[in-house]
Amino acid sequence: GYYDANDVPFTARMARRFTTFDRYHASVLGPTQPNREYLHSGQSGGYKYNYLPILELGFDWPTIWDQLRAAGVGVRSYVSDLPSLAFFGERMAPIISPISQYFDECERGQLPAVTFLDPPYLPWWEADDHPLADPAAGQRFATDVFRAFAKSPHWERGLFILTYDEWGGFFDHVAPPQLPDDRASTVDADNFGQAGFRVPTVLASPWARPGFVDHRTYDHTSIMRFLQWRFLGAPPEGPSPNGTNWWLTSRNRYANNIGASLGASGSDPELFDLDDIPLRAPTPSCEGIPQLSYPGEQPRRTPGAGPTRTPEPNTEPEAESTPAAFAARSNDFSEALDAGYFERVGIDPEPSDMAGTWAQTS
Numbered sequence: 001g002y003y004d005a006n007d008v009p010f011t012a013r014m015a016r017r018f019t020t021f022d023r024y025h026a027s028v029l030g031p032t033q034p035n036r037e038y039l040h041s042g043q044s045g046g047y048k049y050n051y052l053p054i055l056e057l058g059f060d061w062p063t064i065w066d067q068l069r070a071a072g073v074g075v076r077s078y079v080s081d082l083p084s085l086a087f088f089g090e091r092m093a094p095i096i097s098p099i100s101q102y103f104d105e106c107e108r109g110q111l112p113a114v115t116f117l118d119p120p121y122l123p124w125w126e127a128d129d130h131p132l133a134d135p136a137a138g139q140r141f142a143t144d145v146f147r148a149f150a151k152s153p154h155w156e157r158g159l160f161i162l163t164y165d166e167w168g169g170f171f172d173h174v175a176p177p178q179l180p181d182d183r184a185s186t187v188d189a190d191n192f193g194q195a196g197f198r199v200p201t202v203l204a205s206p207w208a209r210p211g212f213v214d215h216r217t218y219d220h221t222s223i224m225r226f227l228q229w230r231f232l233g234a235p236p237e238g239p240s241p242n243g244t245n246w247w248l249t250s251r252n253r254y255a256n257n258i259g260a261s262l263g264a265s266g267s268d269p270e271l272f273d274l275d276d277i278p279l280r281a282p283t284p285s286c287e288g289i290p291q292l293s294y295p296g297e298q299p300r301r302t303p304g305a306g307p308t309r310t311p312e313p314n315t316e317p318e319a320e321s322t323p324a325a326f327a328a329r330s331n332d333f334s335e336a337l338d339a340g341y342f343e344r345v346g347i348d349p350e351p352s353d354m355a356g357t358w359a360q361t362s
Contacts, residue, residue, distance in 0.1 A: 002170060003135060009278050010139045011200060014146075014162060019208040019261050024218040025176050026166045026196025027251070032130075035165040035196065036084050039220035040064060042252035044192070046183060052333070054341040058089020062248055064224045065095065073231045074112030078102035080120040080127070080141075081351035082333055083342075090345040099352045102145065109153035114227060117145055120355035121333065127358040130168060136282035137359040144358070146204065147274045156206055159262070161223060163201040172197040177217055180254040192251075195219050207262045214261045221252045226259040228252075236260070281360050 005012035014020075027038035033051065034044035041063040045051075053059055065085065068075050077085045077092070080099045085092040099118075105111050119141050120127045129138035142162060149160050176195040178184070184193030201218075228234035234246040237260065239253045247253035336342065342349045 006278075007135055008129075008139055010143045010146075011162070011202070013277060014202045014204055015200075017210060018205070019203040019210075019212045019214060021201050021214045021216075021218060021261075022198070023174075023215055024163070024198060024201040024222075026164075026199050027179075027219040027221060028166075028192065029176060029194045029196045030166070032165050033084075033087075035220060037087075038251070039165065039223065040085065040088065042221050042224060042247075042249035043182065046192075048192075052087055052336050052341075053089075054336045054339045058087055058092075058345055060089065063088055064227055064248070065092065067246075067248070068114060068227065068231060069095070071232055073114060075114045075116075076102075076112045077116040077118065079118040079349075079352075080355050081125075082118070082121045082349050083347055084118055085116070086342055086345060086347045086349070090347075093346040096347055098350075099145075099354055103148050106148040106152040106154070111149075111152070111154055113231065120351065120358065122351060122355075125351070125355040125359040127355065129164070134282035134359075136280050139277075140279055140282070140358045143274065143277060143279060150204075150274065158205060159207065160204040161201070161258075162204065163220070163223070164199040165220070167197040167199050170197075174198055179217075179219060179251060181251045182249050203258070203261055205262065209261065209263050212261065216256050216260070218256050218258055219251075221249075221255040222258040224248075224252055225255040225257045229257055229259060282358075 026035050028034045028044060028048060030044075030048040031050050034047055034049070037044040037047075037059070041059075041061055043061065045059055045061060065075055065077075065088075075095050077083060077096045078099045078101060079096060083092075083096045085096060102111075102115065102117065119138060123132075125137075126133040127137035127141040129135045146160055146162070149155060149158065152158075174197070176197050178193045179195050181193040183190070185191040188194070225234070228246045229236050232246055234240070236257055239247070337349065
């Protein structure tokens with residue numbers, strides 16, 4: 001299956017007006033969490049599944065956020081309910097704020113230099129475009145956060161990047177490439193050099209080339225590569241003989257800089273009519289699926305996982321004969337909530353009231 005412009009009108013309008021890509025891939029041939037970890041840090045710690053460190057105090061390897069903060073660059077992660085940066089532990093707590101603060105700081109022109117926005121993930125008001133979520137909710141979320149930025153004083157010198165952590169299981173005829181990686185292997189199950197399928201990505205800015213389609217190969221570490229060039233003094237292209245000053249991993253070091261797609265003069269910041277996008281009201285849940293609420297007693301599915309179903313009889317091999325990379329794991333967002341992980345690292349995962357507005361549940 002696929003979505004057309006009627007299903008995702010905001011994304012379609014953005015792609016026509018600004019810069020998009022036909023070789024931007026998920027970093028890992030896997031689900032949500034490892035791809036997000038590559039975006040933040042250039043690796044996933046050797047995990048290809050949605051492993052969450054709920055019995056620990058978070059992943060301890062360095063991230064782009066650590067690099068930027070050490071250099072004195074202002075950063076902030078604005079969250080709608082569950083903060084994905086929380087899984088790097090308590091050191092991320094000072095830079096995590098509710099999504100409502102993003103809108104306030106846009107209006108006042110007080111955003112930090114680099115911001116990261118998380119959509120609502122929790123069932124019943126999710127707006128992440130992931131099955132079973134209605135994409136109409138995600139389109140409303142994306143339109144609102146972009147409108148706030150585009151109408152702010154930051155727009156004329158700013159860049160808004162819209163992307164997805166993974167491809168959602170949709171068919172793609174383009175084979176994902178092999179990329180340099182510290183954990184590259186000739187064994188498929190162990191090969192982290194295998195990128196995932198393509199994901200929609202748009203660069204929106206007065207400095208983005210209108211209607212341009214970039215054909216170079218990118219993945220999530222290309223965004224990190226751009227930030228290291230823009231704020232940390234890394235070279236615009238190439239690994240550089242002094243690469244250890246900037247690069248967190250070899251994937252990060254050899255990634256193409258997504259900033260190479262920028263090139264307009266910045267003299268024409270005029271936008272399409274943001275109030276003329278045909279956004280429809282979302283359906284809160286798919287037909288036949290029980291409506292869930294938070295923090296109800298019903299089970300919550302993992303963002304990045306499929307729909308909740310009645311367990312089928314176990315026909316899989318015993319755990320001893322199942323490779324570790326494919327063994328079933330129970331760690332998910334709901335378990336992190338139940339285990340008190342967020343509280344242990346000093347982060348409040350309280351859902352934003354705005355989530356219900358995007359999903360039309362309040």
